[in-house]
Structures are given as structure tokens and as C-alpha cells.
Amino acid sequence: MKILTVVGNRPQFVKSAPLSEALRAAGIDEVVVHTGQHWDDELSQVFFEELGLPEPTYRLDLRTADVEALTSPIREVVAAARPDLVLVLGDTNSTLAGARAAAEAGVPVAHVEAGLRSGDLSMPEERARIEVDRLATLLFCPDERSAETLALEGVAGRALVVGDVMADATLRFAPIARERVPPPHPPGTYVVATVHREANVRPERLRRIVEGLSRVDDAVVFPAHPRTASVLREEGIEIGPNLELREPLGYLAFASAASQARVIATDSGGLQKEAYWYRVPCVTTRPSTEWVDTVELGANVLVDDDPDSLVAAVRAASFPAEAPPLYGDGHAAERIARSLRRL
Template sequence: MKKIVTILGARPQFVKGAVLSRILQKHNEIEEIIVHTGQHFDANMSAVFFEEMQIPKPKYNLNINGLNHGAMTGQMLEKIEEILLLEKPEAVVVYGDTNSTLAGALAAKKLGVKVVHIEAGLRSFNMQMPEEVNRVLTDRISNLLSCPTEIAVSNLKNEGFDGFDIQIEKHGDIMKDAVEFYSKVSEEKSSIVHDLGLVKNEFVLATIHRQENTDDKEKLSNIFSALETIHTTKKVVLTLHPRTKKMLEKYQLKPNITFIDPVGYFSMLELLKNCCMVVTDSGGLQKEAFFNKKFCVIAREETEWKELVTNGYATIARTSTENLVLSFNQFLTKNKSFTENLYGTNVGEKIYQSIKNLIQ
């Protein structure tokens, strides 16, 4: 039986990986070995998480986290290489744009193992972002690029990828498959909306965690000033990332909004289904807002998901207090059907077939 090694390091990658894992198990033609780098330590990543999400438990846990980019990527590269020499897979599958993604791709490429990059071709065009560096380098050394959108395909063509010996496929966004699958069970798995006493469509879901925002006092102050203003109209519920918590304390900022601890995937889905809008600097949450028919205010200078903005489902408000509040107010009275199919269907199955063809 052919074998692939899947590299995962952050919770969104596990959610996406769950889709492909289920399809691999269904077809039972390719063995999957899962490696958890440990990049994002998360208490929700317990045995229960894997059981509830029907994900095979990782065969390898590297527990590499809390280091600077160079040290983290280097240690991952070393450990993943050892695993690949032992397992001898036909391909390595990586997701997104984390240090785990780049380390997995580099380790495979240097050993002559084929690389599959899922969520390829995304660009913020901001090389100050570590994620942008990771995704650009990973794309360049991959054998199969699974793109979520036509814009992602165009990005690669504009960078000359047509001239490389690399297979480019537009499969769609695998996160859509995950949201559709888990939305059916999330209400049974989480009672967070009831537990927090929240009323459907009467609260805004917010997340702020990107380093360019948290480590800049002016930006962070502006964002939370906007959230406080929004809070006077609709309750703002913000899942507090450890980095954001640390910097709020450092800058002595005490915003008057509702803070909650980071939540599991099912609870996040329930918050998304029941909120009226999303304010975030997260990339993945922008799409999950769309999948749950919610408008999204983006607290960043740019987005990788430009189709959300061009089609009127999201707006880039940057970190201006005025723009953030204005965007919120505009979306509050806006009606849209959310019926456009921006991200494909049966994405996981399409990716599986391309991987199967690659390693035959």
C-alpha cells in the first residue's frame, strides 16, 4: 500500500486534515501517517478532540513550540527528516502557511519525497508576515499545489509557476468540507451559546491575535477602542489568545467587552452560527464567517481571501478605530444571500484523487 505522511501543527490544520483523513480511510488505498509538530500547544488537542472529530491520532508528537522562528523550524526539519527516513512515504502533505508547513516541505524535498501543498497560491503580498514567507517557499518546492480559488491559481501563474515542473490544481477550499460536516454535530457537542447566556444574532464574535497587531500598542489600542464602541450596540465576545492577553496586560489596556478563553472547534462553530457578525485578523475565520453566512470586518491591512471583499462579504477596515466601527455599522444593515459558490464542492475528494494520481 502507498503511504503519505501528513504534517500538522496548528488546530486549523487538524480540522482541514480531518477531511482528507476520513476520505483516505473510506477508500483504504493509501496509508496515512500523521505527525503533530506541537507548534501550537492547545489544551483542546486532547484524545477527546481526535475522537470527536474522527481523526486518527498522530503517530508522532514532536512537541516543538514556544521557540523563535529559526529554532522552531530547524528543530522540526531535523525531527521530520528522521521520521521520513523511517517511514519512507511516497509523499508528504502540508497545509497552509505555518512553520510546520515549511519544515515538512523542506524535509521532504531534500529527501526527494514528493510534496503536496494544500491551500497553495494564497498571497497577502506582505513579506513582513512570517506566514507569507512560509507559503511562498512551500509553493516553490512542492510537486502538487492544491489551490482553493481561481485567484490563488492566478497568483501562481503571475509568479511564473507555469514554467516549473509543478502540478497546479484548483480544488476549492477544504475548510468548506469541514464546516459542512461538523456543523451537523456541533450543537450536540457544545452548549457554549447557552452557557454564556448569548442571544442569537445579538452578539459580535471577535478574534485578534496576529503579531503585527498585538505587538503594536497603537494598533491594538485602536482595535479594542473600536470593539468597545461596537459593544454599546451589540455585545462583543472575544476569544482571548494568550499573546493578546499578554500584550493587553503589558500596555495596561482594559477594554469593556466580553472576554472568553480560547474554545474548541465545535464551540467556535456554534459561536459562528449564532453571532450577527465577525471582527477578526485571522485568515481562516474570514472564510468560516462566510460559510456560516456572516459578514466579516477584517482588522488587517490586507487579506489572502480577496474574493470575500470583491463580492461584498468582507471588508478590510485595517486597524483604524473609525473604519472598524464604520464597517460594522454598514454590515449591520446590509442584506446578502451568501449563495455564491466561491470555494467549490467535494474538495477533499478532489484532493484525494490528485494525490492518488501523483504517487501512482
């Protein structure tokens, strides 16, 4: 069996590490195509080096997040590779382009991290999730809630609850990261912040989020996504002395910093989960989240872009002592590989 895996940005590189290993162990031939949606070395190549990912068979180097611009080249790769199935991960533009390209070529689609919904259709990620799930033949869900969502929507593909492959990667690499890379400050004394979503890098929202981060009592380690850094510069947005603006960190350095922070403040879906697995409280600068359980259990607080709410949430943040395991046990990739072998 030959599978074409489409990756294009940070979360997908992390998720694909345990998945590629499980596919190899199951005797499945995997062909990887890297779209180049993220092309900065610290957001792309470093993951292949640090996580030991196989070098992509196809590097498209498209340097764009435009779905239309991504779809046609991926379709050409599908035609050349002739896979039995195209596997896409998450909810990015590369995910959507990969699913569309496969569907146009008449090749079945498998979606890893299927069934997630935030309920906010203004988010391009939410629209991508819905469309990809409707195109997919196999839908690998992180939890029962996601599978129930697909059933309620009447999605035609087959849904399987397997857990979250990001949990596989986090549980494996976090101890290695802490061993190899010292934290930026003593553990538990600082905040790690990330801002990268399209809505949040609009100047007015970014200015409000940065205002809140600048008023936090702790040191705030802020590895800035390239487009976030660009808006900060172009708009002259001032940052407080506690806010440590940094270049993007390598995966292990970031995992070390985030897993030893007092609080994580983010708009990243993946980092909300990682915070939960690290048992670090999370403050999310979005009005909604697809990871609803983290909020319901008190491990995550939604503050949107309100500076006062952000400051108060960071100050009060604590991880619930009785928080149960969420989104799998670290063996999702193995379950996915076994399911594919049974086809």
C-alpha cells in the same frame, strides 16, 4: 502509497479531519505528525477529540513556532517514516518546516491551499506560501484565481483546482456544533472576535483593535489566543464592558458561536472563509487578505487596526443576499485523495 501529513495548529487540525477520512477511504496509508506548534489543549488536543481525528503517529511536542527548530525534527520523522510524499496544509510555520524538511530529504511535497496571495510580503504567512508553493510537486488550489497566480509565477509543480478542504469541514461540522452547543447570546445579537496574528499582538496594534472592539454596540465574545491574552495582561490594555474576554473555545463551541453571530471580527484567514460559509458578515483587522473574493463580493471589510473604521464596519455589516458559493462544494478532500491515488 504512504503519505506523511504535517499538522501543528488549529486550522490544520480542522482541514485534516475530512482529508484523513478521504485518504482512508481511498486506501492511502496516512502517517500524521503533530509538530506541537500549538500545544495548549484548547488549541490542539481538543480537535483530535471533537473531530475524531486519528491519533498522530508522531507527537513532536516542540512547543515553538520557530521554523528552524521545527524543520530538523520533521526531517528525522521523514527519514524514519519513509513516505512517498509529504503533505502540508495552509501557510503556518509548521507548513513551511514540513515542506523544507521534505525537500531536504528528497521527498515530493503536496501543498493543500496552494496559490493564495495577499500581496503583503510583511506577513510571514505570505512569505511561507510563496516558498512552499515553489517547493511543492503537487499544488492543490481552492479556486481558479489561485491556479492562475501559480501559472503567472511560473511555479514548476502541477496545480489542480480541488476546492477548499476547510469548506468540507465547515459544512459538515457547523450543523453538529449548533445542535450540541448553545450560542453565548441569542443568535444574531453579538459579535465574535479573534486576534492572534504576529503583527496584531504587538502592543500598539492590539491596543487600537481592542479600543475599536470596546466601542462596538453589541456584546463582543472574545476567545483570546494565549499569546494575545498574555500581551493584554502584560501591557495592561483596558477592555470595555461589552468585551467578553474568554479562554480559547473548543472547536464545536467556537463553530456554534461564530456561525450564529451577527458579525465576525478577525485577523484569521480561515475564519474569513468560515464566516462566508456561515453567511455571517466579516470585518478583518488586517490591511490585506488572501481571500480577495470575500471582499470583492461585499461579505468582508478590511479595516486594518483603525478603531473608527472597525466600529463603523461592524455597525454597518450585512451579508450580501446574492453572494455566490465560494471555494468549493464540500468535496475537496475526495478530489485530493483521488488525485493522489492516480499517481
